[in-house]
Structures are given as structure tokens and as C-alpha cells.
Amino acid sequence: MNICVVGSGYVGLVTATCFAEMGHSVIGVDVDAAKVDRLSKGESPLYEPGLSELLHRNIKAGRLSFTTDLPLAVSRSLFVFVAVGTPMGADGSADLKSVLSVARSVALTMSGYRVVVIKSTVPVGTCRLVAEEISGVLDGRKLEVPVPFDVVSNPEFLKEGSAVNDFMRPDRVVVGVSNPEVSEVMRELYAPFLRNGHPVIMMDVLSSELTKYASNSFLAMKISFMNKVAQICDKVGADVMSVRKGMGSDPRIGLPFLYAGVGYGGSCFPKDVQAFVRTGASIGVDMSLLEEVEKINEQQKNWAIQKIVESYPDQTALKVAIWGGAFKPETDDIRDAPSISVISELLARKVLVSLYDPEAMSGLRAVFPSGVEYCENPYDVLKDADILLLLTEWREFRNPDWDQVKSLMKGTLVLDGRNQYEASDLAVHGLSCVGVGRGCFTGQP
Numbered sequence: 001m002n003i004c005v006v007g008s009g010y011v012g013l014v015t016a017t018c019f020a021e022m023g024h025s026v027i028g029v030d031v032d033a034a035k036v037d038r039l040s041k042g043e044s045p046l047y048e049p050g051l052s053e054l055l056h057r058n059i060k061a062g063r064l065s066f067t068t069d070l071p072l073a074v075s076r077s078l079f080v081f082v083a084v085g086t087p088m089g090a091d092g093s094a095d096l097k098s099v100l101s102v103a104r105s106v107a108l109t110m111s112g113y114r115v116v117v118i119k120s121t122v123p124v125g126t127c128r129l130v131a132e133e134i135s136g137v138l139d140g141r142k143l144e145v146p147v148p149f150d151v152v153s154n155p156e157f158l159k160e161g162s163a164v165n166d167f168m169r170p171d172r173v174v175v176g177v178s179n180p181e182v183s184e185v186m187r188e189l190y191a192p193f194l195r196n197g198h199p200v201i202m203m204d205v206l207s208s209e210l211t212k213y214a215s216n217s218f219l220a221m222k223i224s225f226m227n228k229v230a231q232i233c234d235k236v237g238a239d240v241m242s243v244r245k246g247m248g249s250d251p252r253i254g255l256p257f258l259y260a261g262v263g264y265g266g267s268c269f270p271k272d273v274q275a276f277v278r279t280g281a282s283i284g285v286d287m288s289l290l291e292e293v294e295k296i297n298e299q300q301k302n303w304a305i306q307k308i309v310e311s312y313p314d315q316t317a318l319k320v321a322i323w324g325g326a327f328k329p330e331t332d333d334i335r336d337a338p339s340i341s342v343i344s345e346l347l348a349r350k351v352l353v354s355l356y357d358p359e360a361m362s363g364l365r366a367v368f369p370s371g372v373e374y375c376e377n378p379y380d381v382l383k384d385a386d387i388l389l390l391l392t393e394w395r396e397f398r399n400p401d402w403d404q405v406k407s408l409m410k411g412t413l414v415l416d417g418r419n420q421y422e423a424s425d426l427a428v429h430g431l432s433c434v435g436v437g438r439g440c441f442t443g444q445p
């Protein structure tokens with residue numbers, strides 16, 4: 001089938017590449033000419049495991065190309081996937097400017113039937129707005145023969161860092177559609193990705209749009225819940241990792257997404273929780289549950305600063321070495337990463353900061369062009385550091401040479417913001433490790 005995907009970011013690029021990999025003829029569209037230029041040469045502008053190889057292979061095979069020319073792409077495609085950004089607007093709601101602008105551009109150029117598939121994360125009711133926008137523009141064109149179209153909701157559930165795998169082997173595909181014929185075509189389109197037996201879940205458009213926000217908000221709620229449990233653990237001397245195992249082994253609860261840490265970040269949870277709160281508020285539904293989820297997350301981002309201040313009330317000439325700045329491992333993405341608030345606060349307190357991340361350093365350099373010493377490997381950051389702070393659990397930080405760590409550092413404190421280490425293991429090397437909610441007893445049992 002002929003497909004164009006508008007927006008070539010984390011979602012659009014993975015979508016375009018994976019559809020091409022399944023043999024479809026795909027055109028990726030973006031307004032960013034420099035990005036399109038790089039993509040056309042087979043260079044991925046973002047780090048996502050496995051993506052570069054697929055990108056290369058499909059461009060070479062002639063199934064995948066990139067352009068800034070939306071009309072050209074639309075003229076050659078039956079499916080128009082929309083995967084542009086829906087960032088947080090000033091009031092916390094999703095900013096739909098890009099989605100609606102793409103809808104208008106598509107309507108201005110389409111000359112035959114098109115299926116417009118909204119893959120961007122959009123609030124409930126957006127597909128209806130998109131359909132109205134397209135109809136309005138088509139009416140304005142005063143065409144002799146009306147051009148029919150369908151608007152489909154197809155939210156994306158991929159995770160950064162495993163995006164290709166998630167797209168190629170999804171645990172479900174959600175499609176919101178009102179036309180039964182389109183429902184069948186969408187089923188066909190996704191069938192090759194679901195040989196694993198996982199379902200295409202067909203539903204009405206509003207429910208599909210809502211499914212995305214409900215899913216992300218629920219996952220964010222699990223994390224904030226666990227971070228709150230971790231705060232209690234710290235006060236009473238319990239270990240949140242044991243509590244996680246104990247409670248998560250109940251299949252009704254489940255083990256995933258119960259890791260306490262320095263708070264959730266990324267381009268999705270923070271903005272989607274807020275947008276869902278706005279949706280509720282706009283229709284008179286009390287969303288204080290999710291407001292609390294967000295509040296706990298903000299508190300949690302302050303965990304490292306609290307621990308630093310507890311150990312070093314006077315931070316004059318203090319040096320903190322940071323491992324990891326991306327919002328999670330296996331990505332170069334730093335959007336809303338907890339590292340940003342931690343580093344900002346450290347710099348405001350005139351603390352010396354050194355940092356190493358395998359993929360996110362150029363993004364962090366753009367945010368903190370000065371004040372942070374960027375190092376090329378995990379050990380260089382440690383020279384004369386008082387504290388080692390782990391913010392992102394990249395695999396290369398799992399089993400460091402602790403004797404080397406100890407010999408390079410001035411101090412002995414390791415703040416483990418992702419609960420990767422056992423305090424008893426580090427104690428053998430003369431280091432004292434403090435994790436999140438790991439029984440750092442400070443109150444009455």
C-alpha cells in the first residue's frame with residue numbers, strides 16, 4: 001500500500017520505517033528540511049536501537065523516501081498518517097496547532113479518497129475536529145466532484161529505547177474508526193505486525209483517543225504510587241525493592257512499572273498526564289487523582305537534592321559526578337528528563353557538576369552550554385567528586401569497577417537514583433550507597 005507519514009520524529013520515523021520494512025511504499029514528510037536531508041542520506045537524526053539499519057535497508061530498497069513536499073506525498077498515498085508533535089500548551093492542554101495545520105494542508109491538496117490516520121497523541125474529540133477542518137477546506141475549494149475521506153484514530157504505544165521492537169511486535173494495536181470498510185483495511189495493514197497473536201482492538205474513535213491518555217496516566221500513576229511507597233520506606237527503614245516484588249507478584253498488580261526512582265520524565269507522561277487533567281477539568285470531572293500523581297513526581301525529582309543537602313549542608317566547592325542524563329536508557333531524548341531539574345538546582349547552588357551519558361550529551365550541552373563538565377567516559381567524571389549520582393540506568397553503569405570509582409572520587413557517597421546497586425556490595429569497596437526508598441532509616445518504625 002502507499003503510505004505517507006507526516007512528522008519524522010521518534011514516532012513518525014519509526015512508523016514510516018517499519019511500514020516500509022513490511023513491504024509498503026512509504027514517504028516520510030517533515031517541515032524540518034535539515035532533518036529530511038539527513039534522512040534522505042540514510043542518517044537517523046535520533047538514537048533508537050535498530051532504527052539506522054532498517055532505515056538504510058529500506059531507503060536502499062526504494063521503499064522509503066523523505067520529503068518536505070506534503071502535497072507530493074499526499075498525492076501518492078492512500079493513507080496519510082499524522083505523527084507530528086502535540087506539545088504541552090501554556091495551560092497544560094495539548095497544543096493541536098501542528099495536527100490541525102497538517103489536516104488543512106492535506107485537505108488543500110487531496111484530489112481523491114484518503115484515509116487520514118491520527119497517530120499523534122490527541123485529546124478526545126480531536127479526530128472530529130480534524131474531520132471538520134478537512135471538510136471546511138474541501139468545501140472552500142468548491143470542487144465539482146466531492147472528495148471523500150475518513151479520519152481514523154490509531155494511538156501509538158511504543159516506548160523510546162525499544163521503539164522499533166515495540167512497533168514491529170506490538171502488544172496491541174488500537175484503532176478507532178466509524179467506517180467498517182476502513183476498519184478492515186486497517187486490520188490488513190497491521191496484520192503482519194500481529195503474527196504474535198496480539199490483537200487489533202477496534203473501537204469507536206472517542207474511546208480510542210481516550211485509551212491513549214488513560215494508559216499513560218495509569219502507568220504514571222503506578223510510578224508515583226511506588227515513589228510514595230518509597231518515601232514511606234525511607235522513613236521506616238523498609239526496602240521498596242522487596243515491597244515491589246511482594247506486591248507485584250500478585251497478577252492483579254503486576255511487576256512492571258513499579259520501580260521507584262528520581263521521577264518519570266520524557267516527552268509523554270508529563271505532558272499527557274497534564275493534558276488529561278485539562279480534559280477532565282474542561283468537562284467538569286474532578287481529576288485531583290492525577291494532579292497528585294504529577295505533584296508526587298515533582299517531589300521525587302528533588303530526591304537527589306534532598307539527599308545531597310542532608311549529607312552536605314554546606315555545599316561550598318562540592319563536586320557531584322552524574323551518570324546518565326537521558327530520561328531513560330537507550331535513548332538520546334532529554335525532554336522533561338529529571339536530570340534537567342537536578343542539574344539546574346545543583347548549578348543554582350554553585351555545586352560543581354560533571355556528567356557522562358552515552359547518547360544524551362549533545363542535547364544536554366544545548367540546555368547547559370556552561371557550568372557542566374562533560375566527560376567522554378564514566379570514570380573521567382569521578383575525578384575528585386564528593387558524590388556519584390546515578391540518574392539513568394544505562395547498562396554500562398550496572399557493573400562498574402567500584403575500586404576504580406573509589407580511587408578516583410574524593411568522597412564515598414553513591415546516590416543511586418534508579419536502585420541499581422546493593423549497599424552491601426558497595427560497602428565492600430568502601431563506598432556508601434543510598435538508593436530510593438531502600439531502608440535509609442530516619443524515623444520511628
Ligand SMILES: NC(=O)c1ccc[n+]([C@@H]2O[C@H](COP(=O)([O-])OP(=O)(O)OC[C@H]3O[C@@H](n4cnc5c(N)ncnc54)[C@H](O)[C@@H]3O)[C@@H](O)[C@H]2O)c1
Pocket residue numbers: 006007008009010011012029030031032035083084085086098101102119120121122156157158159160267268
Ligand atoms: N516519543 C514517543 O515515545 C511517543 C510515543 C507514542 C506517542 N507519541 C506521540 O506522537 C506524537 C509525536 O511525538 P514524537 O516524539 O515523535 O515528536 P517529535 O518532536 O520527535 O517529532 C515530531 C516531528 O514532526 C515534525 N513536524 C511538526 N509540524 C509539522 C508539520 N506541520 N508538517 C510536517 N512535520 C511536522 C517536526 O519537525 C518533528 O520532526 C506526539 O503526539 C506524541 O505525544 C510519542
Ligand SMILES: O=c1ccn([C@@H]2O[C@H](COP(=O)(O)OP(=O)(O)O[C@H]3O[C@H](CO)[C@@H](O)[C@H](O)[C@H]3O)[C@@H](O)[C@H]2O)c(=O)[nH]1
Pocket residue numbers: 121156157158159160161216219223256257258259260261262263264265266267268269327328
Ligand atoms: O517503573 C518505572 C518505569 C518507568 N519509569 C520512568 O518513566 C519514564 C517513562 O518511561 P517509559 O514509559 O519506559 O518511556 P516512554 O518512551 O516515555 O514511553 C511511555 O510513553 C509513550 C508515549 O506516549 C507511550 O507510547 C509508552 O507506552 C509509554 O510507556 C522514564 O523517565 C522512566 O525512567 C520509572 O520511573 N519507573
